[in-house]
Amino acid sequence: MKPAAGDPAARKAPKKPPPQTAAAPIAAPDRRFNPNAKLSVSELDAIRDQIADCWNIPAGAKGAEDLIVDIFVRMNPDGTVRAAEVTDKSRMRVDPFFRTAAESAIRALRNPRCSPLRLPLDKYDLWKTFTIGFNPRDMLG
């Protein structure tokens, strides 16, 4: 069925980037930037698999299943990690189990097997920075 003009679905569909006006000084178009692009499910799966292979989970610690660590990552365009920091720094100072879990997460990101991360280099703007959550619950619960 062809949507009639004025159908909300039809209005939503053509969501292309705004055309560049002639006034904008364009050198080479930045191929890395496409605001509509998203990482595909298979691209996300690939990076999850890669990091899972580098992550040694802190099994057996007291309450290990609750040691969920978020790391804020800044990336280089070649897929190597430029900086990785634990978002919950205050817990890191007071909870030695959390500190251990956080250090294991950061080691995963610095593991040579995870450098560079297998990310689509043409979508750098999407993964220039991201948050990665390490959650051992499924493996330990």
Place this chain on the structure above:
Amino acid sequence: MKMRFWGLFRHVALSAALIAGVLVGLPGERAYGELRIDISRGRVEPLPLAVINFAGAGEAARYGRDLAQVIAANLERSGLFRPINQAAFIQRELPVDVLPRFGDWRVINAQALVNGSVTVAPDGRLRVEFRLWDVYAEAQLEGQSVATVPGNWRRLAHVISDMIYQRLTGESGYFDTRLVYIAETGPATRRVKRLAIMDQDGANHKFLTDGSTLVLTPRFSPTTQEITYLAYYNRRPRVYIFNIDTGQQEVLGDFPGMTFAPRFSPDGNKVIMSLSRNGVTDIYTMDLRTRAVSRLTNSPSIDTSPTYAPDGRQIVFNSDRGGSQQLYVMSSDGDNVRRISFGRGRYATPVWSPRGDLIAFTKIVGGQFHIGVMKPDGSGERLLTSGFLVEAPTWAPNGRVLIYFKQIPGGQRGGGATRLFSIDLTGFNEREILTPVDASDPAWSPLIP
């Protein structure tokens, strides 16, 4: 006055607004960081780590090698670390005042690195400095200096192992500890049972009793170098206390019935045990200072194997009051008794973990013995190991590892060897603890003060 107060208030309010502004402003870069990736899988494998022989000159070099060997062996036995063979090392020597060449360690896949230096002081004491490094982060995680008399070098290795373990796992270690157990020799019909003690790695083994009386169920005091145990006297079991330092033993009291399963309270001031009189077995405590005895249970059933929670507020024990032998928890005054085990089979020898989160037990079901753990409310039961006869779990002081004994079915003459084994709380890494003779009823000491 009012104005000043308002001024102060305004100042605080302004600061709050500024902080809020900073907070709102912060995610500028993170606005792009809307991508979130969740990792819910990982590997459970030992952390590869390198322990370099500690540097030293002459006699100190020998201590340096021995220290590195004992440290690597301790960490390896924990199952959490995999020491890398020294033959693979590219940087062969690394005194503590030299920065590691991290690239050389990354190449051989070492994630952590331990190095040290040993010197023999003019007074003969050994002085050891060591460092622990995170190879990927290229950062020092730990650096300490410790000293002792040369005869004590193994303890020094255990203390350093504990510091490394603690820094890398977040939990205190358990290497500077000892085990007592019942050493068994002779044929099944005339078994000689002696109290024996050794370091957790099997070194410094010695017998504490001569075998002339039957001894059972040794348990460490949590606060002193004392052991409580049962010994038969005139064919009746009595509770004794043995002082490891002085070698002295004393009987804890002459009770009208038979006493069983003595164990210290967490503060070391009481012994809790069961006492059997007229076919009824109940749980009692004895205050070690006043020798006053209190009765905690009063039922026509058999209540035995009591153990305190580490905070001393609750007690777990087993009882057949419900028809079969199950685990029960009660307050330390004997009130509020509730059953916590409901699975098939019988449950015995409960032991509360020193970190409080779990109770280990022996479970007998379908002719098989199992060692398992459950939460103190009875939920989350997990069986860690099974066998023809596995029994009597005892916790490492950090609540992470259990030691128990296992009988390996013998040949035609029956019996078979009994041996000590350890297992990690996750159910991995089951290992035999070597003893010179057959062994049963192990008990793990707290960290040596």
